[in-house]
Amino acid sequence: MSAPAARRGFPIHWVGVVVEYQILGRLRVVGAERAEVVGAPKVETLLGALVCRVEEVIPAERLAYEIWGARPPRRWMAALHVHVSQLRKVLGRIGGDPDGVKDRLVTRAPGYALLLGEGDAVDAKDFHNLVCQGRSALRRDRLEEASKAFGAALALWRGPAFGDVRVGSMIAEFATWAEETRMECTELKMEVDLRMGRDRELIGPLRNLVTEHPLREAFARQLMIALCRAERPADALKVYRFIERTLDQELGVQPGRTLRELQRRILADDQDIPVGIVA
Template sequence: MRYEILGSLRVDTGSSTSTVNARNMEVVLATLLVRADEVVPIPQLAHEIWGDAPPRRHLAAIHVYISQLRKLLADADRPESVIATRSPGYILRLGPHDRLDSEEFKQLMQSGRKAARAGRPEEAAAAFEAALELWRGPALGDLRAGPILEGFTTWAEEARLECVGMHIDAGLASGRHRELIGRLYSLVAEHPLHEAFHRQLMIALYRSERQADALRVYRSAHRILTAELGIEPGRALREVQRAILAADHRLDLAGPPRADRAEQPADLDGRAGITERTVARRSAGDARTGHREAA
């Protein structure tokens, strides 16, 4: 049995894929899946379905939903019911051959992190890409319920964005900066307050010999953050901007300046007073020198 909640809720039995059409039953199944292998008390199930105003006969209604779900999830190769009664509620037990896509996502994320820490960016990128391919849309689709499912969907979206960021970091470490630029521009437009995407785009542009464009991304991020939140860019973004102005070697494929390094008072390689105008003048001078040599 395969359960999918990284998108609209689906159950794949191997021979067919089923959905739950009744909203209340879908909420019950989704809640049990989010808390798989844990007992979910009946009052919590009721709160997920009806909030603070359950109907008078809500206990009987929940029993009916559980009975219908047991029929839906019946497995001829599995004598015991997938959903078991355990005081003070119910538990959905994952069998040894059952799969839950959110758990697969977590495992792939862990594998990707391990490979990245070991200095294997290609392997890390493959794991993160496989994790992202599990997503079919927003977690649980358009299903809205109580705090358990709300907490899960919030976590899932944050985890997905984290996975996207780590996938891009692995791509940058593998030297694929040019092919990542278009995707990063789209991510910056979609998540303008997500500083990591601005930082990654600046690095990708710089490594593609587009320093001026990289600095424009910083100015754009600065305007957005100050206008929307009234804050300055964070340390990581500021350090990348300073490193670009200083043509710091740490922006090469070895990786960007780490955000946990101590702040540098002027610049990162001892040349004080470097500005964006200096970069522009240097670029123009390099171009003129190239023309003279060509002549």
């Protein structure tokens, strides 16, 4: 995410009701007393693009492309101005400060910028910070702290990033980053919890992850380790066969070296199977 507004030449000169922009699920704006989704699809896309680049000026032409693609209306600048006005009304209602909303959604050549007031937040920014905290704790071998940070990061998600917002290239790129980081965070959370000996309680969640993401071998490896530690090596080998079959059918390839080595060690009745965290 970008640097705070005050450091980018936009002095923060208002203190209103705290507003949170939530994009880790259905796009919505949450104020002190209400949460609201933006019903109009084009206004919703506009808000999504602005939140992606919060505290940055986005050129009007770039916003128009995000909303209409390669075929904008003939009077696209006027139409964009209407959508900006509609969005300001929404932010004014939620923030409880209709007169000061222009300080949040500002006009700056060559376009517009969404600024954060004191106490305002973006859930994706909080997610990123928590993942960084978890990685830092993991590097220092502070497993309980890392597990809590990764768990708090994942708890911010309410569904697919941006929900059903009409996706332009800017939103699509941001959503791809967010979803990939979510998967990485999930992998790290499971690895940390395995190291902490939470094998049996992880079997159920890991089964769901393997079913939902059979091409991500990390989840299969973690599930196999948890099953072995729960004295269920036969079930661990069934997981391997499921992944082997799925990869062959979907991609025509075999499991990676790490998963093959784990299978070999289970077949050899190796009692010392490492978890293998990479922070």
